[in-house]
Each structure stands twice: as C-alpha cells, then as structure tokens.
Amino acid sequence: MNNENKIYDCADAVCIIGSGPGGLCMARALKRQGLEYEQFERHSEVGGVWDIKNPGTPMYQSAHFISSRDQSGFLDYPMPKHFPDYPSNRQIFEYVRSFATAFDLYGKIRFNTAVEQVHKEENGRWLVTLAGGERRRYRAVVCATGCNWDPNMPEVKGEFEGELRHSVTYKNAQEFKGKRVMIIGAGNSGADIACDAAKYADTAFISMRRGYHFIPKHLFGLPADEVSEKGPHLPMWLTRTVFQVILRLINGNTARFGLPKPDHKLFESHPLLNTQLLHYLQHGDIQVKPDVSHYEGRDVVFKDGTRETLDLVLYATGYKWSCKYAADYFEWKGGRPQLYLSIFSREHHNLFGIGYLETNSSAYKLFDNEAHAVACYLRDQLQRPAQASEFKQLIAQDHPDLSGGIRFVQSQRHEVYLEVHALKKHLRSLRQRLGWGELEEGYYRSLRKGNGYVSIPQLQAIAVQEPCL
Template identity: 80%
Template sequence: MNDEKIHDCGDAVCIIGAGPGGLCMARALKRQGLSYEQFERHSGVGGVWDIDNPGTPMYESAHFISSRDLPGFLDYPMPKHFPDYPSNRQILEYVNSFAHAFGLYANIRFNTSVDKVFKRDDGRWLVTLSGGEQRLYRAVVCATGCNWDANMPEVKGQFNGEIRHSVTYKKAEEFKGKKVMIIGAGNSGADIACDAATYAQKAFISLRRGYHMIPKHLFGLPVDEISEKGPQLPIWLTRIAFQLILRVINGDVRRFGLPKPDHKLFESHPLLNAQLLHYLQHGDIQVKPDVSHYDGDHVVFKDGSREQLDLVLYATGYKWSCKYAADYFEWKGGRPQLYLSIFSRQHHNLFGIGYLETNSSAYKLFDNEAHAVACYLRDQLHHPERARQFDQLIAHDDPDLSGGIDFVKSQRHEVYLEVHAFKKHLRKVRQQMGWSDLEEGYYSVLRQHSGYVPVDLPQTA
C-alpha cells in the first residue's frame, strides 16, 4: 500500500451517510468540537426519505409512523403546521431544514459513495471512496441505514404474473386494472395494501402471522403521544389497558379473516393502521394465509385455496447490510451485534447509528446514540483514562434492554430493545462517565437561525 497516495485526515472522524442518523452524528461531533468529514452517495440529505434517492423503499403514500410532536430531533421540533402524521415529503423537508439550521451541509461531500473501509495495523481506518481516493481517519461511523437490500423469500413453483419487492413500489397507480396481492403486514405492507384496495381490480393481503392492530389515534390524540406522555405503568398493566381499549374499538378482527396473534401485545411491532380494517370491513381487500407455492397464473395458499393474480408484491422487509464494512461486524440472525447497538466490541472506533429495532420513534434515539459516540471520541483526545474506562464497558457491559418484554424470537428481534430501558441505561452510562446529559437547549449554541425555515425541494416527476 502506497501511503504517499493516502490523505491523512489526522484525528478526524468519517461519517458514512447523510440521512437522519448521519446528520445526528455530525451535529453531535460538531457540538463536541471534533473534526469530521461526511460522505453521501446521493445528491442531497434525507436518506430513505428522498423518493428520488436510488434504491430507497419510499413510496408516494408513505407517512411517518410516529406522530409529529414526539420524534423530532432534540432542539428542533417538527413545525406545528405539519399534520399529526407528516407525509414523506414533509419529513424530507424537515430533515433538510434541520441540516441547514445547524450548518451541517459544509462538511458533506455529496455524490460520493464509500466503497470500502479497512482497519490498518495501527488501528486507524482507511476509507476508499468512489473513484479510488483513499483517506485515513481515527474512527468510522456507519450511518447508511438498514432498508436497502430487499429480503425476498423463496417460494416453490412458477408464476406467470409479475413478482416484485415493495422496494420497487412508488405509486398506487401501478395497481390499476390488476389483481394484486401484498405479502407481509408490517407497517409499509399495510400501507401498500391500502393503496391496492383503492386502485386494484382485486386486492389481497397474505399474512404468515397475526398482528395486534392499533389505530393511530385514540381519544382524538396520536396513540404514541398517549403512550409517552401518559402515566408510566408497568408493562403488564399497560398491556391490559390497551387490550381493553382495542377490544372496544376493533372487536374481534378475526371476523375479517385476520389470524389471531401468536404473541402478546408489545412483544412484536403492533400494526398502526386503521385504514386496513376499513378496507377489510368494506370488502375492498381480502386476507389470505401464507403462500404454499406458485402454479402458473395462480398462487396456491397453505389452506389449499388459490387465486389467479397479475402481481405479487413482497413487503417482506430488508436484509441488514453494511457492504463497505461487512467483514468488521459480527452478524447474528442477520443483525450486527454491537454494544448498545452502537459500539463494535471487536474493532476499536467502529460505530453504527441506526442499527436497532425499537418500539419508539428514531430521531431522538439517533441523538442519544450520536451523543454517546461523540463523548467517547472526545474523551479519547482529552480524557484518555475515562475513554479506557468506557472501553471496559464496551468489552464487558451486557445490559438487559428489554424493559421486561419477552420479545418474539425472530430475526427482526435479535437487536430489539425497549426505548425507555435504552434511554434509562444511556442516562446511567452518561452519569457514570461524567458526560453531559442531553437536555433541551443542549444544541442551541449551534443554531444558525431561530425558528423553522422550510426548504424548497425539487418537484418529483
């Protein structure tokens, strides 16, 4: 390796990705006075929220699954003129405005992907960019997200119709005049099924398991707002309260053909979607069991029934990956095994932002993750003894972040954590390490303007 062609960036940190997680990381490093460089393969910030970003799973009808007033970045709430559940365009505008408000654009190199990271013998990280340029950093933060590589289950048989993954889906008009089936009932699968119910000639949704269905509003308020701002009850009592409410509101949803959940409420992601029930009630979409095999023009189901279809759309999630650094992550059940879902236990100064599954909105969690990384990296320069103390936590600390919930044993739940347990443990770590706490006003010193400034986005064709 010819070191003469390598640009040594000294103590700077490399951030890969300029979606919400990467922007949180940039702001946290900036707040700690640490130098960094950020690379984004697309032409703008926003990650998956930019429907023009190649490979994004975003579609026109997508809305934020969390409500407006809870999930925003610390010290940068979503504007009050947004609806309770903002659209994907509004979230993209919000993320762009956030980057402008905190002066984060200056350090982002757009249209530049990272092809590979390599850990040298001296512990520093060599980053190879698209085009072959190589730059050397003391740390790498992977913030490129989890929703890019489609997970396509194998099904026996030959189907004469069209088979696609939901990552290719963009607009409801794609269903016009077709007999369509959606496989999978995660929140995006349920959304797309509602589009099919409205536009398709005939619509079905195939479910492998049952889900607890929670409406987005209860008593006129966003349901997550009630959960977060209401009394913090023991999980068993919260479960009983919600089950009673859902029994009154929804009744027994098995009458629509939906299977009974095989798990207790909160042991897996509930389905936040009242529209799907509406379309089931009106017969605009029908429930089918898991697929057995394909047979020419027909899909055959495990109960022996069959349907002639034109299009099968798999809403079956994504394979988590980090291709440029895959060899440096320990994978279990398709999920990277990291301390607090952030810190590599095997490789010093390799971090991940957003490699978690949780029962809450993400952006303030990203803030919590990024703050911990930034405090640790600052300690390495200014408080090395304290940094070595945290090294011991990375190596040996193994907290229970389940919050007392026995999560479903599945690949998705390999890194699942309960948000209150996670935040409580991070507060404990901050106190133990003598790090500053995350409170309102912490980032105000970085604000370049007051108030919310909307950003004009290009019109999508």
C-alpha cells in the same frame, strides 16, 4: 508515490458514512463536541430513504411517518406545528433538509461520493476507500447508511407467470389499476401498500404469515405514541393490560375480518399502527390470505389449499440488514449486527453504527441519544483518557437488559429489538456515570443558524458547496 496510491491522513478526524437522519445527528453531535469529521454521501442530497429520488430507496408516494410529529423531532429542532400529526414522506424530507441547514451541516458533506471499502489497519486506524480509488485515513468510522436498502425476497416454490416484485420497486398506487394484486407481508409498510391496493386495484389481497395487534394512530383524540409517552409510566404487564382493554373496545375481535389471531402478546412484536387496513377489510375491498405455498402459472396456491389467479404479487417482506463496505467488521447473528447498545462494535475499536436497531418509538430522538454517546466517547479519547478507558471496558463486558420487561418474539427481526425507554434509561445512567452531561432541551441551541423553521423556498435559495478536503 503515485497519486493513486496516496493516502490522505485525516489525523484525529472521524468519518461519517451517510447523510440520512442518523448521519446528520452524528455530524451535529461531533460538531457540538468540537471534533473534526468528514462526511460522505453517495447521493446528491441529504435525507437518506426519505428522498424518493434516491436510487434504491424503499419510499413510496403514500408513505407517512409511523410515529407522531411531536414525539419524533430532533432535539432542539421540533417538527413545525403546521405539519399534521403524522407527516408525509415529503414533509419529513423537507424537515431533514431543514435540519441540516439550520445546524450548518451541508458544508462538510461530500455528495455523490460513495464509500467502497473500510479497512482496519494494524495500528487501529481506519482506511476508507472512496469510489474512484481515493483513500483517506481516520481514527474512527461511523456507519450511518441504514438498513433498508437490500431487499429480502423469500424463496417460494414454482414459477409465477405474472408480475413478481419487491416493494422497494413500488412508488405509486396507480401501478395497481386494472390488476388483481396481492401484497405479501404485514409490516407497517406492507399494510400501507395493501391499503393502496385496496383502493386502486381491481381485486386486492394481503398474505399474512402471522396475526398482529392493531393500534389506532389516535387514541382519545391524541396520537397513540403521545398517549403512551405522556401517560403514567406503569409496569409493562399493566401497560399491556390497559392497552389490550382499549384495543378490544375499539377494534373488537379482528378475526371476524379474516385476520389470523396474534401468536404473541401485545408489544412482543411490532404492532400495526394502521386502522385504515381494518376499514378496507370491513368493506370487502381487500381480503386476507394465509402464507403462500407455491406458484402454478398465474395462480398463487396458499397453505390452506385455496388459490387465486393474480396479475401482480408484491413482496413487502423487509430488507436484509447489510453494510457492504464494512461487513467483515461486524458480527452478524440472525442477519443483525451484534453491537453494544446497538451502537458500539465490541471487537473493533472506534467502529460505530447509527440506526442499526429495531425499536418501538421516536427514532430521531433515539438517534440523538446514540450520536451523543459516540461523540462523548470520542471526545474522551482525546481529553479524558481515564473515562474513555472505563467506557471501553463497558463496551467489551457490559450486557444490559434492554427489553423493558418484554419477551420479544423469537425471530430474525427481533435479534436486536429493544424497548426505547430501556435504552434511553441506560444511556442516561452512562451519561451520569461518565460525566457526559445531560442531553436536554437547549443542548444544541448554540449551533443553530437563526430561529424558527427553514421552509423549502428558503432551502432552495441556499447554495450547497463541497468542502475543501
């Protein structure tokens, strides 16, 4: 057999694709269960989108974490107290690298190694083809490459003679100096970038298709998600009512700044955790415009008939969810993969996704929950076949309501939107039902190297070595 046709059989090992936060959570969970795995990363470092040097990352210099420090850390590895309430992208990158070091995850990652294709064989095993042609066989594949790599550029009639870009190309607010700029889109990143434009551009606009509810990052001196998490767990209708009263008192009627009225109730779509944009609107440093109708030369014509002459239009219109190396094995609806609990393929045995979901809080703790479920299921396949068979039936047939009582906006983005507490509650019930054990503080303590936080200078002293595969 020629070497280029050779297949390396990795027995019962699991293949993890990607070493961002989700992929690292998965590696730690498998390690905790004593399961063999191999991990591949196309870039030269862990961190995924948080490494601003990673080609194609949507990261920009002013980006900060959207959830707060104390609500967002990995289980058994909290973010250090010297971080601010909302850490910067550089601090999150440092934190993720520190996490990989503290749990000794670097050694099993093959860096600068992209996965070209994943193929399911007739026997149910997975054949993974790496860049360069190397092929390796696994019993399971975890796709942990995330969903913020394929820019979504809506089609707009006409030709714009200025500069037209997607926000994935944006890195530094200095790019706006001396220009008339418009940001299209009002997700949290779009609002952040609009604030950069308000501060640095000669003239700044933000085009919004719909109105949003604005939640301050701090309420009563505490991060907003901390207030929500530590406060009494009330029925959703009552929680919404309380928050609406608070927001009305703090923000007043935001329509006076030119913002459109939200066409949905609070929490039915993502709120904007950004009162800085309100600050710039209050001071006239940025203006709100409606949806774009078409382009005419250097003019942008809006659906209300008004127009503006601009130098730069930046689309902060999100990303197409994709998994190009395994796309044919996912069922897509509204551009979103349809997975049990947003994790498990219902059709293809032992194909998993980490991070293929939209939710309203604490992503890293949610990654821990997802990874733990996958690892326990894979362990059961080897050690407790009856429990594995029971869960396989759930993957095929269970359709839990994970809305948490919220009627989410009917849009592509919300096809897989779920309420984080509802998902965690369901996973907790599965752990109890299947005997997976509780996921609580101390669960990963035995895997830690030393105590405390590993700083950047300490990280730079650590040599990263590739494993012998």
